[in-house]
Amino acid sequence: MWDDREFQPLPAAALQIRLIGGLLVVVVVVAVAVAVDFVIRRSTEIEPPVVIGVIPAAIGILLLVVVELALWLGWRATGWRLDERLFAMRSGVYTREWTGVPRDRVQSVLVATNPLQRWRGLATVTVRTAGAHTPAVVLNDVEEEAAEQVRLELAPGSMQGSG
Amino acid sequence: MSQDADPDDRTPQGGHTESDPPDQWRRLHPATILSDLVRRLPQVVVGLLLILNSSGGNRVIDTIQLVIGVVAIAPVIVRYVTARYRVDASLLRWREGLFRRHTVDVPRSRIQSIDSRVDLIGRAFGLETVVVSSAGGDSEVSVGLVDREAAARLRRELQRRGTAERSVDALPPPEPAPQTLAERSGSDVVRVVLTATETGDAVVVVVGVWLAIGALNVLDLLSGAALAGWISLATVATMILAVTTLTGLVSRAIGFRSEVQGRRVRVHQGILGRRSQEAPLVRVQAMTVRDSPVARRLGTEAVWADTADVSGGSGGERLLIDAVAPVGRWRWWAPTLAGTAAPNDAELRRVAPVSLRRRMIAATMQSLASVIVIVAAAVIVVEVNERGPTTWMIAGAVLCSIVAVRFGRAVLSYRHERWLIDDRDLVFVNGALNRTRTLVPRRRAQSVTVSANWFQRRLGVRNVHVDTAAPSISGAARDLYVRDAETLTDAVLATIDQTGGV
Secondary structure: OOOOOOOEEOOHHHHHHHHHHHHHHHHHHHHHHHHHHHHHHHHHOOOOOOOOOHHHHHHHHHHHHHHHHHHHHHHHHOEEEEOOOEEEEEEOOOOEEEEEEEHHHEEEEEEEOOHHHHHOOEEEEEEEEOOOOOOEEEEEEEEHHHHHHHHHHHOOOOOHHHO | OEOOOOOOOOOOOOOOOOOOOOOOOEEOOOHHHHHHHHHOHHHHHHHHHHHHOOOOOOHHHHHHHHHHHHHHHHHHHHHHHHOEEEEOOOEEEEEEOOOOOEEEEEEHHHEEEEEEEEOHHHHHHOEEEEEEEEOOOOOEEEEEEEEHHHHHHHHHHHHOOOOOOOOOOOOOOOOOOOEEEEEOOHHHHHHHHHOOOOHHHHHHHHHHHHHHHHHHHHHHHOOHHHHHHHOOHHHHHHHHHHHHHHHHHHOOOOOOEEEEEOOEEEEEEOOOOEEEEEEEHHHEEEEEEEEOHHHHHHOEEEEEEEEOOOOOOOOOOEEEEEEEEEOOOHHHHHHHHOOOOOOOHHHOEEOOOHHHHHHHHHHHHHHHHHHHHHHHHHHHHHHHHOOHHHHHHHHHHHHHHHHHHHHHHHHHHHHHOEEEEOOOEEEEEEOOOOEEEEEEEHHHOOEEEEEEOHHHHHHOEEEEEEEOOOOOOOEEEEEEEHHHHHHHHHHHHHOOOOOOOO
8 A cells, every 4th residue: 555656755855855954953952952061060060071062962963863764764654646536645654654535525735835845846735625533634845846736636626636 | 704894784673573674684682681691700790890899099090990890891782782693695694893893704505504502591581592603614603692583584594505596585495394313301311321421421420429428428527627628629620520411411311302304403402501403414424323331231322423523623513313222223313314224233344353462462561551650659659658568559459450451441342343344334333341333424435544553564454544524433443454454445435426525
């Protein structure tokens, strides 16, 4: 099901901006850790055996490896497919998911971009249904052209979507 | 929703009669003020206190108090004075507000359900509130209070799917006589309370009654200190919760009636305040049948009709058809309510046998986590209180109970879990002690999600979740073999109708 070869993978640019996003998060975490380390040293006046910043840096490197690995695995596991019958998406690393939305059940399609996505020509596609538990299938970081194609084909009442 | 001001402002008071021009703005009944006063009682009391206290001597503070007091009370009057409604050829229009005029236009063709609510004031004056819901966010209009005649006419007008071509001048055709599905009375109270399928309800009622008995015993002692110790805030809160829960359960018996009239299903319930819920049959997404161990002994089931989420995220309606229906009665109702014939139980299929292994391993892991938490808690308690043997005995008993419940639930849920797909329907049976059967017509499916964690992939099984527009149901089958999961998914996706709606 999720091993279907017809699934389109996310572009390499999607991995790029995800890795950058992960790096930014780790940098912020390390900065906070350094600040906490500094405050603790100043307030307790106990001289730890390691130089200031070494422990936060070690945590940061470990965190960076874990976060970037998770992002890479998530990117690799994500894919989408659009055929004459349905829009399908697969995702997840530990728990893998395959969600299929029949074309006739699509209520609306939303295409959105953030600055990082615009820089790399990517977009987020949200396919909404009337389902109560899965009201929307969100496909992050797909090429803008592909996003537009999905929107045109799936939007209710569109010429392409009627097939 | 739109902002506008209609020039036509002829406003007959207290609802209207059949002879009123249909496109005229209509006002609410003056008793609306009284109803709103009761509904906003805390706010009104605070406002009145502030106004009465506004002659203290300090002019600035007095003025501020007066203004706040008036602002607190004003909404009650403003709503009655400014609220208007009317039914056009294609719209139900509602407007209210003094400074910010709020106008809601609900297309009649989009109306999903029309409910009726009667509070105490309404009962005293023979009035009711008509609640009109449509698909989409923030789209519920409460027209009330209006007199019964005006409410009946409003309902009749709205029940006809309006189009621009139609005129509301013509009176709607007479409705067929209602066909009663279930009717309960005071003699069913005990059965309804005993078979309550929500475990939380039963626990709250038992604890509340126990606390009440305890409090009464203490009252007998006439000891102020003991009384203060017993009737703590938590005790009173639990007792109030128990009374509320009990009242909710009792209202499923006394005065309860469910019926089908024309193409709509309607449920009347409530003891002091009466409430009528109504939904078009075409919006019923599924049927849910639940039972508990006690219900099985008594040969009853609770039956619900699950309708689409029509109120923009506030939760779809789940219409209780009968809290103590005889076993199998839902099969009679399925063609009417869900538009489908209920499949035979013999056709239901079990989940993959490896599912038991997965559940046992999951129960083992959860039990280990419980052991770690409880042992850690016991060590801390022993350190603080130095009551070793007692603490370890309690911890051991709690641990044994948790482990027994986890493994018992794993085995029972595996034994009772079933699924079925046939030409028209999907059926899912879940639960260990309280069992839930969900009947979903295939044409109601909105999407299908197949999932499997690492362990399930190793065992070659999948979970399949079929989503519908009803938030109250979860059509899910766990641990199906890959082949079965794919068959189920393909079959559901292949037969979704071409209506595109809910």
